[in-house]
Amino acid sequence: MGEMTYRQAIGKAIADELSFDPDVFLMGEDVAAAGGVFKTTEGLLETFGAVRIRDTPISEQALVGCALGAAIMGLRPVVEIMFADFAGVCFDQIANQLAKYRYLSGGQSSVPVTLRLSNGAGLGFGAQHSQPVENWFLNIPGLKIVTPSTVADMYGLLRSAIRDANPVLVFEHKGLHSLRGSVDRALVPIGRASTVRDGEAVTVVATQLMLHRALAVAQSLGDEGISAEVIDLRTLVPMDVESVAKSVERTSRLVCVQEGPLGGGWAASLVSEIVRSHFYHLEAPPRIVASDPIPVPYAKNLEDSWLPSEERIRAALRASVADTA
């Protein structure tokens, strides 16, 4: 399918699913006429019309619940939550309704709803528009959570999410919209990590913006003779612990890089799983490079300090490799 940006991959994934299945439709604030605040859905209104591409009021609770109702009736709604942080105003509908509907009804209906949320820090939007919101939902069973880092995964995971019979939260990192890459296949399976760099000395696990930083660090350390394996987790729920475990079986060392504070984040969950199953394989304490436990600050230098830097990642990798049991 050729080269495109992460932003374009989003639009194209939605367009391709709209073409594939007449039950798919998109709604959200300014997704139609304006093509989305991040211009991810440009052109969809013109191609698919106002019934399937719908601008909405600022009513996120109603939108998520509306998607649930439409899904029970057999449609496949895709809802854009403009900034992921706005999941706060519709948290009940996501966590208590969408996530639990199938279970509460004893499996009477599937709930094929996709929520798309623009995620993450780094752009100076302030504390209410910059959060890595994927960590808000880890303790809510019933949701799948997807965090694509590459153009191909953005495309393929979004298509898989729309086809999935369950609620899927797809986090689109705002800092990656302009990333370029090529898309080689249609569907990327939800729930499988991908090893983006092979290595022997240490396993590094990351997602989204942090994946790219981790990769850059791994490459630079490679020049120094430290061979780091880099795994893009891609999906947080269900989490592909097995792939990480297999890598750790070889490297015996684990570093997780997480945008966002440590407490309640995915990295801690992953570490606790790995130490449970591979405690005796580990030759160094698993490390987490995470953000400070503070709201995302606005000033550029403060926000830059908040995001795990390549320096911090490099230091963690070096420390991990230096440790001996």
Added chain:
Amino acid sequence: MGEMTYRQAIGKAIADELSFDPDVFLMGEDVAAAGGVFKTTEGLLETFGAVRIRDTPISEQALVGCALGAAIMGLRPVVEIMFADFAGVCFDQIANQLAKYRYLSGGQSSVPVTLRLSNGAGLGFGAQHSQPVENWFLNIPGLKIVTPSTVADMYGLLRSAIRDANPVLVFEHKGLHSLRGSVDRALVPIGRASTVRDGEAVTVVATQLMLHRALAVAQSLGDEGISAEVIDLRTLVPMDVESVAKSVERTSRLVCVQEGPLGGGWAASLVSEIVRSHFYHLEAPPRIVASDPIPVPYAKNLEDSWLPSEERIRAALRASVADTA
């Protein structure tokens, strides 16, 4: 102050703070005339009057935001969120407003708001009225999170929460309302764990309902000669990792017992902290006994299976002690 129930300790703590400080007031759905759905606030209206004890509409967003506004103006609001699960409908106000207000304003105001939330499973209320909601907020810096397990702690931590200059979420476990105990002092400091049983062989960390199960198991294992130290974490944020670490330095083994699924929960965060700092002290993999990653089921036997049982806790302790590095 003598013997009372956990339920009474709640009412008494609020009453004592109402007496102590005229800026303290309580609001919530049916907290006044009816004395609260769980009867925790009985008699307060009669003693303190309708200005300070306020029944409200079913408008949780408005209530939490109203508390924030009143707090900025110098009052000390206490808000009851009847079932903790209803934090979903006011999640934005808690996570994006209350938690971030001080930071966003550069420290212009403190935010002395206490939210009281009835928490947890075990009573057959179904998936939307039974969640251990404390785990929803771990990744939201700016909130203190308190989970009292005993009558004395319920009393003392709630008083400390109301006096705190910051937003504090106080989770009151529904399964402990009838617990009896004696209250010996006024304030229990937020942020300190308490060692409720000394032991040498393994450190067990738990909160609320699980604390009592862990304690029962520790006692029964004591009879078999396995000496488990039991720590009641009491506060999840800020977390007293140090007390746990000190215990682990002696026992070299850690088991966390958590109501609720593993992903995104406090136990994983604690384990990741401990393995980071005490990896080489550990003689066994830290274990987490948690709930299934499913919504809380309704049928009694299913709900009972969902909650970590004494059997599962016992098995984890035995396994931990049996492990050798």
Added chain:
Amino acid sequence: MYTRTSAAPEIDSDEAMVRAQLAARCDRGDVEVLRTMLVIRYFEDEVEQMFSRGQVRGSTHLGQGQEAVAVGASRALRRGDSVTCTYRGHAALLAMGATAERCFGEILGKTDGLCRGKGGSMHLTDVALGVLGSFAIVGANLPVTVGAALAAQYRGQDAVSLAFFGDGSTNIGAFHESLNLAAIWHLPAIFVCENNLYGEYSRIEATTSVASIADRAVAYGIPGVRVDGNDVLAVRSAVGEAVERARSGAGPTLLEALTYRHRGHSRTDPATYRPPGELEEWLVRDPIARLAYGVVEAGVLTTGEVDDLEAQVEAEVLAGATTALGWSDPESADRLEDVFADG
């Protein structure tokens, strides 16, 4: 417990007038309506007993006295239409055709309950019958009805979706967002507020800034209609008009049905907050006694036949309870199912 029509309280002249008017509208078809209201009443009475007997735990929210709303509304719907309701939803399920057995089964947490024992009293759901769910978070079902209505419009079908909710629920954000969304998209949604004067233990005046819930329709530019919620035929025809409007593409309606719950808010509420005499006044307006009077007055049934019907329904419902009590509990491993669908 249900007082047979034959022993119902004396009525006053106001009530006599209401009943005369109702009787004038009754016909043969309304026997089925009466029967369904009786099923609900006996069902709720029996759930109450099950709780007192300790056969179930948790909580339950009974609807004795409010039967006319669910039954009247459901009788204005047809196959393909859908409904969402609240934790106080047993009536809606039974009105839409769920069997007493499977409803009891769910409340008892049985594997053959409507939701395999996973939902419970507050979550009775029967998608096949068009009951998309009972929602235990106040206001949460309204957006779901909006979505079901959108699905009908999207597909060019003339189905409608109807949401039941309480007076107190009109103060929560989801109510507002839902009505606005349904209004601007002209969706075939009907919002039926069961105004029973209380939200939990609080009277409506203490929590709600408007005298009549129907007045809130102004904020959405849609019709707001108040109806006697204890007159099942009045409810049916008011909902019928709203359904008509919805099917024709003219958009949603907010309907306020004035009614009363005979019991407390939930299992643990003795309802001591009611002014003395209030319950008694409303017992006089019992929707079942009213319709029973109507069918007799209209010559459709004799009082003896009404008495027989009551006895028959009571026996049926109790038999349903016995059946459900005999069902097995779910297997422990069943709890892990129904979280995610395949594919």
Added chain:
Amino acid sequence: MYTRTSAAPEIDSDEAMVRAQLAARCDRGDVEVLRTMLVIRYFEDEVEQMFSRGQVRGSTHLGQGQEAVAVGASRALRRGDSVTCTYRGHAALLAMGATAERCFGEILGKTDGLCRGKGGSMHLTDVALGVLGSFAIVGANLPVTVGAALAAQYRGQDAVSLAFFGDGSTNIGAFHESLNLAAIWHLPAIFVCENNLYGEYSRIEATTSVASIADRAVAYGIPGVRVDGNDVLAVRSAVGEAVERARSGAGPTLLEALTYRHRGHSRTDPATYRPPGELEEWLVRDPIARLAYGVVEAGVLTTGEVDDLEAQVEAEVLAGATTALGWSDPESADRLEDVFADG
């Protein structure tokens, strides 16, 4: 960029009538009002430039054209009253007395900015001046104003709290909950909707089910008032009446101020969705040109004095920008402060 009054567009006869009426109400005290509106205009223009020059990043939401709402409303308040506003809140801060320097400083992320560089453009806050905050989540500030109003009532003070918000924000749940709560508690709150016809890129008709936002007051049993939001004196007097009501214990008011933003929604929006000619129509109604006309017509200032005032304010604002640009960035370690208060 701001067009000096001396070069303002031609006006039509409707506008002439509005201005004549406004002039009749002008007096000497309104020079300060004019000055403040000019400060805001030049401030917003300069923020726009800072973004184009790459001196700041992130996003910003400008309010050129809407100055009369913040300035008129603030002039009806007194010390001890409070205000909450939105991401489009620069005008409210400046109207309440914040200096241009410290507002610029915050937008530039400087350590001497209003919020020490931690909040940014969407979060300007000055509690000492009574501006409790700029809130970037739509609707989130309304409950906060309700709380501030409650604090006044609780203490028996006659202070009021006023919330600014947009037309689009009236479709979110928090709006509804806040108005209901303020109404039933008769709180001294004033809800000022700046209806600028758009929520982001969407016209009000596409998202909002009611023709006039003021009509939504019916749902809360409170007064709903629509006012010309480009007539600063009209805003001041309408808010003044609402404040009066609030102070007297009669409860909240919903006020709709009809206005228009000259720029797009945010930095990245060229506002191509506007029908041709619409902006030009509203430029004719520019609130600043109107008041400038008024003070001249009323004999308070000459056109030359207006011109001087404009030049003077422009120079002051630009000097403020220069000052703020010279401030230092926060220390990296500062980020860890202000999360929790001691004690």
